[in-house]
Amino acid sequence: MTKPKILAALALATLVPVAAMAAPQFFNIIDGSPLNFDDAMEEGRDTEAVKHFMDTGENIYNENPEIMPEAEELYAGMCSGCHGHYAEGKIGPGLNDSYWTYPSNEDDVGLFSTLYGGATGQMGPMWGSLTLDEMLMTMAWVRHLYTGDPKDAVWLTDEQKATFKPFQPKGSGDDDQS
Numbered sequence: 001m002t003k004p005k006i007l008a009a010l011a012l013a014t015l016v017p018v019a020a021m022a023a024p025q026f027f028n029i030i031d032g033s034p035l036n037f038d039d040a041m042e043e044g045r046d047t048e049a050v051k052h053f054m055d056t057g058e059n060i061y062n063e064n065p066e067i068m069p070e071a072e073e074l075y076a077g078m079c080s081g082c083h084g085h086y087a088e089g090k091i092g093p094g095l096n097d098s099y100w101t102y103p104s105n106e107d108d109v110g111l112f113s114t115l116y117g118g119a120t121g122q123m124g125p126m127w128g129s130l131t132l133d134e135m136l137m138t139m140a141w142v143r144h145l146y147t148g149d150p151k152d153a154v155w156l157t158d159e160q161k162a163t164f165k166p167f168q169p170k171g172s173g174d175d176d177q178s
């Protein structure tokens with residue numbers, strides 16, 4: 001082997017496994033401190049979805065019709081009072097488009113970190129109110145309410161992007177009073 005080839009082979013051998021195994025890191029969105037999952041509720045810590053998410057940063061609940069009814073209920077009970085029924089924004093900012101106060105929320109590791117650790121003011125941490133599994137479901141509903149271009153929806157798989165229809169709030173144009 002020539003020297004550049006050896007170097008390239010070495011680089012591949014060392015880099016690829018590291019990249020493939022790199023688990024996501026979670027930080028408090030305000031002060032940057034690592035999130036401590038020891039605080040999480042006992043229940044719902046080791047579901048398949050939570051384990052997969054902690055390993056990969058990928059939320060298998062996204063666009064999963066089986067959990068959507070529960071996801072919708074969780075959002076309605078825990079978030080809609082401040083963020084609006086369709087996540088269009090109320091006393092808290094809108095969560096249904098591509099604009100984020102904290103750009104890290106555009107991916108699911110960031111969104112999860114915001115839920116778990118909270119942000120400022122009324123956006124308190126959710127670790128005492130939702131299980132880790134429920135946070136993933138709530139996130140899936142927030143993502144389902146997305147009204148923007150599916151191409152920008154980095155949380156969807158390529159397959160999901162191809163079929164995702166931006167959410168259409170009732171009342172955008174017709175008779176709903178919300």
Ligand code: HEC
Pocket residue numbers: 075078079080081082083091092093094095099100101102103105111114115119120121122123124126138139142
């Ligand atoms: C008591 C009111 C309140 C509740 C309940 C609440 N939020 Fe918030 N939320 C806020 C406020 C106010 C902000 C703005 C905080 C900031 O900018 O630091 C915010 C910010 C956020 C952000 C950051 C948005 C951005 O643009 O970066 C996300 C994401 C978020 N909330 C999601 C949720 C979800 C999901 C729930 C339900 C589990 C929830 N919030 C419950 C009031 C609330």
